[in-house]
Amino acid sequence: MRFGVNYTPSEGWFHHWLDFDLDSVRADLDAIAALGLDHIRVFPLWPYFQPNRTLIRPRAVEDLVRLVDAAAERGLDVNVDGLQGHLSSFDFLPAWTRTWHRRNLFTDPDVVDGQAAYLRTLAAALADRPGFIGMTIGNEVNLFAAGPHPDPDRVTAEEAERWLARLLAACAEGAPDRLHLHASYDAAWYQDDQPFTPGHSARLGAVTAVHSWVFNGTAQRHGRTSVPAEHHAAYLVELSKAWAEEPHRPVWLQEVGAPAPLVPAEHAAAFAEATVRHVLDCPDLWGITWWCSYDVSRELADFPELEYGLGLLTNERHPKDIARVLSEAARAHHEPPPVRGTALVVPADPAHRSRCGPGGPVFDAFFRLVADGARPTTVLDTRADDKEHLAARGITEVVTPDQVLPTPQGGTCS
Template sequence: MTNPRHRPGPRFGVNYTPSKGWFHHWLDFDLDAVRADLDSVAALGLDHVRVFPLWPLFQPNRALIRPRALDQLGRLVDAAGERGLDVAVDGLQGHLSSFDFLPAWTRTWHRRNLFTDPEVLDGQTTYLRTLAASLADRPHFLGMTVGNEIDQFSGDPHPDPDRITPAEADAWLRRMLAACEDGAPGRLHLHATYDAAWYLDDHPFTPAHAARLGAATAVHSWVFNGTAQRYGSASFEVGQHAAYLIELSKAWAQDPRRPVWLQEVGAPAPHVPTDRAAAFTRTTVAAALDCPDLWGITWWCSHDVDRSLADFPQLEYGLGLLTNDRRVKPAGRALAAAVAEARASADPPATRSTALVVDLPDDAPERAACGPGGRYFDAFMRLAADGARPAVVLADRAADPAHLAARGITELVAPGDLVPAART
């Protein structure tokens, strides 16, 4: 399955946060405001947006998917296409910027497990299939993401999780992805987790799920996860975090050429101070572009959250490439310049021939060693700082010559092979 609107080289886009009303704009949909937002996005030289229908507004009852909401989404996709922007659509929203958006038919008096209840599953699959089918004939529709970081509903630290096993997570993902494919065959359908899938011990959504199910692997890179706090906002580790996640994901992929989509990355203040946002953007994009098989980079986010809206975490208000009144910020100028430079170069990244060996099983119940402060995280960063451009390979694959050859790996390094670096 490939991108239906393939362009040479990696794609560059943005997660679309409407400048008026944030994602509540679906309640007062204003196509002229959307067009103005998309004009400001296109002016940065980007080629796609990722958009977020709010699930409770589109499917307020399990038996009701609102035709007017589908029509509004279609008009947004058409408006984007008129500006040369392709559109990826998320389905089960789900979780956004610290807020949960779940339909009433899954909560309180109707409390049912989001991942295992038969009626909820029927409602979800019908919704995803319908959403995808409503867009299937639009040439600028890229495909569906099942939902935004919906794995956060499955365990800690969520305050009211729907507990499941890895096997149940696998079954749920396969069914949701099949519904997307039924609705819009051949498009770029995938799922997206937050970094608990890579870093949190015993999380039911595993690295293997992320790297093997769907048409591409999505990684979401946020340095407020302990990376900036532990190593410092101007550290090498902060600048390389996105590249690390891209390469870490490949360790679990069965296809050595599986595309990886850096689907979310942003400069969250104060973890990345405002006066360093442009430098962080340049460094992060350059590091990600040095990773083979990168499908694209989609920055979070397009426009700042209007400060008249209450109760967001402070870091959420200033993540935009553009202000709430559509003025380009330093990070936006830095991304636009990086995009222009990348498109002017026809050289793909070189193969990463040195691989860090990660001794974890497929289901990786103990994966904190991959996170900030973990032995694999620190070993990767040490190799990268020394200029090795490391890949990552699982220990059981390190003994497979065919796998290593397919990835161009000629040197294997274990954390124990490295002399600890002195920190100042």
């Protein structure tokens, strides 16, 4: 079981790449390593690293290698996200893809060639570093493909799959035999018209990544101490398994956090403890990577209010109560959980995936089962009668949402 954190530098946020200070990074990593965590996920800002389609800045790549080496010195492995992309409400896209040079991020041949060269270059620079886990194509790149983005780069599901396959191959060309993957925000699981589908997440790349944020309507509907809020990360892990071809494909909870004001600061540690405890009850979990290491400094303007307090540590590198929760979990021994034998049927057609989102019948039925003490997983409606598939996953009971009756608590008790 891996426990880590998404690395947001204490000084300068991700703009630290412009004035890279290895001593500051080392101090950040010392405080993270002291928590007993074993890995970080880092975010080169794409426009800073590849400001022109044919210019990948050697100095920026060297700084990334120096960060990975510094992490390894402290016992921290590193996953690198390439295309940033979207972070904390800001888009970071190079000028050669926007305005006067507006080209589709997913289908323009020159843009895709440039992206492939960039990812290949980063992967190759890190290929011989023992602490390098692998590449993630980018952070929640599916956000650019549909609404609610204000200026989306429209793409079909087939085009999205070709794009993912091309860029995963570029990562593998740069660093063979590493763990390369892609990561979508939860619209891939919940939004009917999102072209990046559950099947893409669960079948492409070395592991499935899920990002769990309860500000998606879960906490608003049910409250921070509800079954849906405290089990939301576990739900996404188990929901993803319905689409996987491999019966025991690893799932990485690559982002999860305690967003204010839905989870007030004084309750963040309790929320983290419940979230981690419940997700550790999911078989085939690769690891948990909390968002994030350090708060965003109040000296930086225009971030959503919640971003200023999401860190495990303050900007002065002091651990908060929530850091102690993750530290205790990382240092504890965790036995592999037993299989989940009850499977809830979910629609295979991605045009109906909103049924799995907050307020949908699959979502509500799953948490009614949890509230009643069950440990459910999910199965596609097209596989619900496939005895070989069910047996491979250890599923002994299949139920449909309309068979799961409401409980007196309404599935919202903790």
